[in-house]
Amino acid sequence: MTTTSLDAATLDLLTGSVRELFAALPPGGDLGPALDELGWAEVAAEDPATATTLLFTEQGRSLACTRALDAVLLAELDPVLPPARGTRAVLLPTPADGDEPSRHGSTLTGVLLAPPGTVDEIVVATTHDTDGERSVQLDVHPAPVLAPLAHPVQGFDTAGWVTVSGARPSSPHERIPAGTAWTAAAAAAQRALAAEILGTCDAALQIAVRHTSDRRQFGRPIAEFQAVRHRLAEGLVALEGARGVLRSAWEVADDPGGAMWAAALAKLQAGRAQARIMRDVVQVHGAMGVSREGSVHRYVSRAGALDVLLGGRRLLAESMGTAMLLGAGIDPVARL
Numbered sequence: 001m002t003t004t005s006l007d008a009a010t011l012d013l014l015t016g017s018v019r020e021l022f023a024a025l026p027p028g029g030d031l032g033p034a035l036d037e038l039g040w041a042e043v044a045a046e047d048p049a050t051a052t053t054l055l056f057t058e059q060g061r062s063l064a065c066t067r068a069l070d071a072v073l074l075a076e077l078d079p080v081l082p083p084a085r086g087t088r089a090v091l092l093p094t095p096a097d098g099d100e101p102s103r104h105g106s107t108l109t110g111v112l113l114a115p116p117g118t119v120d121e122i123v124v125a126t127t128h129d130t131d132g133e134r135s136v137q138l139d140v141h142p143a144p145v146l147a148p149l150a151h152p153v154q155g156f157d158t159a160g161w162v163t164v165s166g167a168r169p170s171s172p173h174e175r176i177p178a179g180t181a182w183t184a185a186a187a188a189a190q191r192a193l194a195a196e197i198l199g200t201c202d203a204a205l206q207i208a209v210r211h212t213s214d215r216r217q218f219g220r221p222i223a224e225f226q227a228v229r230h231r232l233a234e235g236l237v238a239l240e241g242a243r244g245v246l247r248s249a250w251e252v253a254d255d256p257g258g259a260m261w262a263a264a265l266a267k268l269q270a271g272r273a274q275a276r277i278m279r280d281v282v283q284v285h286g287a288m289g290v291s292r293e294g295s296v297h298r299y300v301s302r303a304g305a306l307d308v309l310l311g312g313r314r315l316l317a318e319s320m321g322t323a324m325l326l327g328a329g330i331d332p333v334a335r336l
Contacts, residue, residue, distance in 0.1 A: 006047055011054075014043065018054060022062035028114070028160060031066040049250040052188075053195045060199025063302055065159045067113050069309075072192045076185035077123060081138060082174050086120025089113065089143070090185075091164060093125075095308035098315045099186040099264070101125035101136055108149065108168040111309070115162050116143040116150050124172070125182050136182040139172035159305060180256070187263035190310055191253070194246050194263075194270035197306045198239060201270075201277045204299040205235055208281045228284050235277040242266070242273040261330045264316050271313030274303040 006014070021034050035041075035055075044051040052072065059068060073090040074081075091110035093101055102109055104126045116122060124139045149166035153159070209232060212223035222228050249266035252258040278300045285296050307313060324330055 006043075006050060011050070014038075015054060015058070018058045019061070022058050022064045025062075025064055025066070028065060031064075031068055032071075049253070052192055053246065053250070056192045056195035057199035057202070060196035060201075060302075060306075061203040063200070063203075063298055065113075067118075069113060069189055069192055072188050073185045074123070076188050077138065077178070077181050080176055080179060080181045081123065081140065082176070084121060085142075087118075088121045088123055088140075089116075089119040091122055091124045091146075092309060094163075095312060095315075098311035098319065099190065101127045101182065103127045103129070104137075106168055108146075108164060108166060110164045111153070112146075112150065112162045112164060114160055115152075116147040119143050122146050125178060136178040138174075138176045138178050138182070140174040140176075141169055141172045145169045153305075155301065155305070159302065161305075183260055186310055187253070187259045190263040190267040191246065191249055193306055193309055194242070194249070194266040197267075197270040197274050197303055198242055198246070200299050200303045200306065201235075201239055201274050204281045204296065204303070205232065205239065205277060207296060207299070208232060208235075208284050212284055222284070231280040231284060235273075235280050238273040238276050242269040245269040261320070264311060264320060267311055268313050268316040268320070271307040271316070274307055275313065278303055 017038055021031075021038070025031065025034065040051065040055075055068060059066060067089065070089045074088055077090070078084075089112055091108075091112060093099060094109050094111060101124075108124065110124065112122070120143055122141050122143050124141060125136050126139060128135050128137055146164055146169070149164045150162040151165070153161040153163055209223070212228050212232070213221050215222050217225075223232075246266040246269075249259075249262040252262045281296060282300060285294065291297070311319070320330070
């Protein structure tokens with residue numbers, strides 16, 4: 001959890017309320033009305049770091065599928081966008097593009113957190129190169145225009161995401177220069193995704209602790225074996241280390257020069273932590289770790305899917321390393 005202005009009792013109450021909210025939320029349910037009942041807007045206004053980290057951590061723990069990440073992105077993009085004609089979603093870059101919008105061309109690709117039919121408009125960020133200058137523009141499309149291009153993501157995870165791929169629509173509602181809004185939006189989303197990944201990891205570690213305490217071999221719980229204990233302890237160290245980097249990222253969230261790099265590093269470290277933790281969680285479960293009859297595989301696949309959104313750990317490491325070698329002025333937080 002980030003450093004917070006909220007007292008411990010209030011924070012505990014909020015955590016319990018959000019946890020209950022996700023426990024009661026039906027698959028594909030709308031998170032907005034439930035958050036409104038909690039007065040979440042006031043909490044977020046008072047302490048955005050704590051509110052965002054708490055919300056996405058609990059979403060990760062619960063494996064819920066919501067459009068909360070769209071709300072994070074739109075909070076940064078809405079000031080430069082025209083008034084909405086209903087509800088909006090944001091087309092995320094494909095995993096191969098990381099946090100960079102795809103280049104303008106005849107083909108449109110990306111990822112949506114829910115089918116196009118669940119919203120009225122979809123915001124699409126596109127990179128344009130003009131005379132050697134790179135800029136990002138935002139196209140606002142009616143959702144039905146992108147519906148024929150959408151296909152459910154296939155795999156073990158049941159997040160409900162869809163991929164969009166096909167001929168780019170020629171007539172958006174609006175086309176607006178993004179300025180620095182996309183960079184700010186991507187950084188905000190990376191901080192949120194880092195929290196969600198770590199919440200998923202924390203839940204998986206707790207499952208592993210219970211399993212190793214209950215599972216017995218040679219007359220004693222396997223949690224008493226040194227190799228098992230070391231694996232789980234190292235996973236906790238990785239989790240807490242990534243949480244520390246996320247806290248640092250929030251400390252420079254208002255710094256135009258450092259927020260982008262710090263958020264990318266927080267996402268990178270969360271991705272590294274999930275790779276280590278999920279591998280060890282699967283191993284201490286044995287065959288049950290890869291069985292659909294158990295719950296572990298759901299956390300493994302969800303954490304892996306979250307890792308590749310807006311920059312997987314390998315892609316972020318490569319891009320940040322390249323930037324440093326080229327002399328980019330990376331904020332000191334990103335040098336940790």
